[in-house]
Amino acid sequence: MFRHILAPVDLSERNDHALDQVAELAVPGTTTVTILHVIETIRGVDFEELADFYRDLQAKAERELERLREGLEKRNVECRCAVRYGPRGAQIVEFADESSCDLIVLTSHRVSPERPRGGIGTTSHQVALLADCPVLLLR
Numbered sequence: 001m002f003r004h005i006l007a008p009v010d011l012s013e014r015n016d017h018a019l020d021q022v023a024e025l026a027v028p029g030t031t032t033v034t035i036l037h038v039i040e041t042i043r044g045v046d047f048e049e050l051a052d053f054y055r056d057l058q059a060k061a062e063r064e065l066e067r068l069r070e071g072l073e074k075r076n077v078e079c080r081c082a083v084r085y086g087p088r089g090a091q092i093v094e095f096a097d098e099s100s101c102d103l104i105v106l107t108s109h110r111v112s113p114e115r116p117r118g119g120i121g122t123t124s125h126q127v128a129l130l131a132d133c134p135v136l137l138l139r
Helices: 015-025 047-073 088-098 123-130
Strands: 004-008 032-039 078-085 103-107 135-138
Touching: 004 015, 004 088, 015 047, 015 103, 015 135, 032 047, 032 088, 047 078, 078 088, 088 103, 088 123, 103 123, 123 135
Parallel strands: 004 032, 004 103, 032 078, 103 135
Antiparallel strands: none
């Protein structure tokens, strides 16, 4: 049984499958789910220079996270939302550690041995390799 499940989302429709799995794994009254969206910052550019841009992205993310939260709560899943800034993989792993998550559930695309282009360096693979807790990658 998992007490705290982290569901990182990229705000695409691919998240629906992951959140369906999260709802199946969550035990009402026992499991808390956090839906996390990480806004990737632009390296080499001071955060304050793009503050309005990031603020707009955060407002959009918060609206979508609220919609996702409502969907899970209709399924009797206790849920909260969070937004972080920075490199996606590192922020997801850091959040999971700070929040004592005991499972991370996220989507990943298929990687072919013949064409691993981009597969090993993806956010999902970074999280799978670096997280201290179990990671469920869904395709």
